[in-house]
Amino acid sequence: MDKTHKWTLWNREFNSPILLASGTAGFGLELMEQGFLEGAAAVISKATTLKPLVGNPPPRIIETRFGLLNSIGLANPGVDEVLRTVLPEAAGLPVPLIVNVAGETVEEFPAVIERLEESPVQFGYEVNVSCPNVAAGGIAFGASPEIVERISTLVKRVSSRPFSVKLTPNEGSIVESAKAAEAGGADAVTVCNTFLGMKVDWRTGKALLKRNVGGYSSPALLPLTVARVFITREAIKIPVLASGGVNRAEDILELLAAGAAMVQVGTWLMRRPDAAFELRKGVINLLKEPVRQ
Numbered sequence: 001m002d003k004t005h006k007w008t009l010w011n012r013e014f015n016s017p018i019l020l021a022s023g024t025a026g027f028g029l030e031l032m033e034q035g036f037l038e039g040a041a042a043v044i045s046k047a048t049t050l051k052p053l054v055g056n057p058p059p060r061i062i063e064t065r066f067g068l069l070n071s072i073g074l075a076n077p078g079v080d081e082v083l084r085t086v087l088p089e090a091a092g093l094p095v096p097l098i099v100n101v102a103g104e105t106v107e108e109f110p111a112v113i114e115r116l117e118e119s120p121v122q123f124g125y126e127v128n129v130s131c132p133n134v135a136a137g138g139i140a141f142g143a144s145p146e147i148v149e150r151i152s153t154l155v156k157r158v159s160s161r162p163f164s165v166k167l168t169p170n171e172g173s174i175v176e177s178a179k180a181a182e183a184g185g186a187d188a189v190t191v192c193n194t195f196l197g198m199k200v201d202w203r204t205g206k207a208l209l210k211r212n213v214g215g216y217s218s219p220a221l222l223p224l225t226v227a228r229v230f231i232t233r234e235a236i237k238i239p240v241l242a243s244g245g246v247n248r249a250e251d252i253l254e255l256l257a258a259g260a261a262m263v264q265v266g267t268w269l270m271r272r273p274d275a276a277f278e279l280r281k282g283v284i285n286l287l288k289e290p291v292r293q
């Protein structure tokens with residue numbers, strides 16, 4: 001375990017291992033205004049797509065007993081607007097920005113990144129292959145190692161910056177998809193996106209989310225993330241960015257010990273937007289404790 005209180009991603013050194021997860025921190029601008037980016041190494045933006053997306057009909061977030069179901073639908077203003085208004089403002093962030101990119105077709109991923117390359121602001125990209133592949137009937141791109149490799153190769157061709165491929169835990173083999181991302185030239189993999197979940201009102205028999213199923217996140221999922229980080233780390237050489245179930249400093253250290261290079265915090269930010277500061281402080285304090293064998 002690192003005792004120097006430094007963590008490295010893509011040749012850059014950070015004094016925190018914490019990344020703010022996509023979709024839970026916007027582009028970091030509101031958190032910056034509140035002074036809540038202290039303790040974070042970098043912000044990962046909300047998804048950016050080629051065309052603006054209005055997203056799914058409400059409700060978009062449902063609390064369940066042990067976690068959160070979300071069905072946002074990649075709502076975002078589209079890459080043109082992100083380039084015109086958001087990224088110039090994000091140039092003032094006190095931490096680097098990683099732009100999360102999504103697409104409805106394989107070609108859309110490199111197309112968005114080619115446009116984003118016009119901006120000098122972002123540090124890198126996170127390529128969300130966990131979203132449904134519309135052309136293939138809604139199965140996540142990430143379920144197919146061939147498609148993951150293809151998207152990674154196409155992104156590599158147009159990107160001058162490093163990128164992580166964000167994998168799905170829901171379909172296919174996460175290890176095979178991680179290997180495919182590496183083979184296609186990815187600089188990291190993010191393990192992983194939310195788990196497919198659903199809530200049904202048994203009285204009416206109807207799903208509470210309009211699209212029936214959504215993404216489930218919960219601190220109870222931490223061991224599932226730990227296992228997936230561990231098995232993917234063993235299979236590839238590129239860094240693994242952990243995502244899923246973190247709300248304590250111990251969780252971050254556990255994921256780092258399982259092989260993660262950096263650790264994302266998502267849903268917890270919705271309860272505690274200032275969480276990065278406390279979590280980092282907790283990590284540093286725990287690392288000062290004598291190691292028990």
Ligand SMILES: Cc1cc2nc3c(=O)[nH]c(=O)nc-3n(C[C@H](O)[C@H](O)[C@H](O)COP(=O)(O)O)c2cc1C
Pocket residue numbers: 021022023024046047068070072074100128166192193194215217218219243244245246264265266267268
């Ligand atoms: C409200 C919400 C919106 C999200 N939007 C995105 C998104 O646009 N792109 C993406 O790759 N992941 C998205 N995610 C997934 C998170 O980035 C993260 O991977 C996941 O929630 C697991 O981490 P957590 O347990 O810390 O929340 C979203 C999650 C939530 C809760």
